[in-house]
Amino acid sequence: xxxxxxxxxxxxxxxxxxxxxxxxxxxxxxxxxxxxxxxxxxxxxxxxxxxxxxxxxxxxxxxxxxxxxxxxxxxxxxxxxxxxxxxxxxxxxxxxxxxxxxxxxxxxxxxxxx
Amino acid sequence: xxxxxxxxxxxxxxxxxxxxxxxxxxxxxxxxxxxxxxxxxxxxxxxxxxxxxxxxxxxxxxxxxxxxxxxxxxxxxxxxxxxxxxxxxxxxxxxxxxxxxxxxxxxxxxx
Numbered sequence: 001x002x003x004x005x006x007x008x009x010x011x012x013x014x015x016x017x018x019x020x021x022x023x024x025x026x027x028x029x030x031x032x033x034x035x036x037x038x039x040x041x042x043x044x045x046x047x048x049x050x051x052x053x054x055x056x057x058x059x060x061x062x063x064x065x066x067x068x069x070x071x072x073x074x075x076x077x078x079x080x081x082x083x084x085x086x087x088x089x090x091x092x093x094x095x096x097x098x099x100x101x102x103x104x105x106x107x108x109x110x111x112x113x114x
Numbered sequence: 115x116x117x118x119x120x121x122x123x124x125x126x127x128x129x130x131x132x133x134x135x136x137x138x139x140x141x142x143x144x145x146x147x148x149x150x151x152x153x154x155x156x157x158x159x160x161x162x163x164x165x166x167x168x169x170x171x172x173x174x175x176x177x178x179x180x181x182x183x184x185x186x187x188x189x190x191x192x193x194x195x196x197x198x199x200x201x202x203x204x205x206x207x208x209x210x211x212x213x214x215x216x217x218x219x220x221x222x223x224x225x
Binding site: 004006009034036042043044045046090092101102103104105106107 | 118147149154155156157158159162170205207214216217218219
């Protein structure tokens with residue numbers, strides 16, 4: 001069975017600072033990995049995903065993540081935080097098959113201060 | 115296509131009442147998923163359909179929860195005899211190949 005662990009339920013950064021949100025996964029088969037963002041009272045918006053191929057994945061709003069199989073990690077980064085990045089971020093995993101359900105981590109709340 | 119639609123957006127019900135939520139997926143998406151999200155937690159997978167077939171339902175929280183997708187298009191999630199612990203956001207998602215799209219959810223409050 002797959003699972004996801006997000007290290008740090010809250011991360012606080014200053015505007016312009018590096019954002020690093022950590023995600024480790026467990027999967028018995030090669031995983032598909034996703035990062036979603038959720039703003040208050042809204043649904044989940046896809047930031048980026050890894051399926052196969054290039055291990056460095058670029059997403060929307062300047063975010064990127066790197067799949068590291070040896071470390072079973074898929075950390076999310078952004079070089080320079082913006083106030084609008086403040087939100088809840090979720091890492092998710094699914095089997096390397098189309099259509100199986102996403103399994104989510106518990107989420108990390110990102111706060112950005114001016 | 116306007117994405118995944120969920121109705122209602124908010125539902126307040128008294129404990130013990132039954133509630134039903136509806137999800138309309140993206141039309142060409144053959145898979146549909148239901149999740150529950152409580153405050154401060156990630157979405158918790160409940161069940162999913164491929165067309166009208168319910169392929170996974172063991173994660174439904176109790177026998178008070180049931181879901182249908184009778185014609186392989188829209189789906190309903192019913193909770194019978196609601197309890198205060200059922201208060202949560204219920205999310206629907208649909209997928210085709212490896213792309214998942216989420217609706218905005220139905221927020222249930224049981225009083």
